[in-house]
Amino acid sequence: MNERYKIRETKFFLAKMEESFHDRETFRYYLSAFLSAARSVTQYAREESRLKGRQQWYEETIAGNDVLSHGSQTTVRNRFADWPGTEDRIGSSQRYSEDLINLSHHYIEELEKFVQVGIEEGILSG
Numbered sequence: 001m002n003e004r005y006k007i008r009e010t011k012f013f014l015a016k017m018e019e020s021f022h023d024r025e026t027f028r029y030y031l032s033a034f035l036s037a038a039r040s041v042t043q044y045a046r047e048e049s050r051l052k053g054r055q056q057w058y059e060e061t062i063a064g065n066d067v068l069s070h071g072s073q074t075t076v077r078n079r080f081a082d083w084p085g086t087e088d089r090i091g092s093s094q095r096y097s098e099d100l101i102n103l104s105h106h107y108i109e110e111l112e113k114f115v116q117v118g119i120e121e122g123i124l125s126g
Helices: 003-019 024-051 055-063 073-081 094-120
Strands: none
Touching: 003 024, 003 094, 024 055, 024 094, 055 094
16 A cells, blocks of 8 residues: 555655754654654554455564564654663764664664565555
């Protein structure tokens, strides 16, 4: 359906995060948009797999993936907040922002693998 489009959107916001990691407020806005777009990938996949009667595939695949298994955008945000940083964790320091950028790259890689497997198994249209 729209999974690949949303992955491209996550890459757009990740590029904006990389451009703005010195500007804490701007970085936070792009991080929020990134997380929203990333969450949309799995939401589209869940709906598409449900429509094809393959919801169990979706649930098992997500549950088996340490990166994607978190149930909500808030949980993903909290997972990112577990990384070392200052008291105001999201985008508060250059090092921390760089850590979030690295995590975001990894998150996109896992989304791409997930969608590719779904396409190969005829569950997702991409």
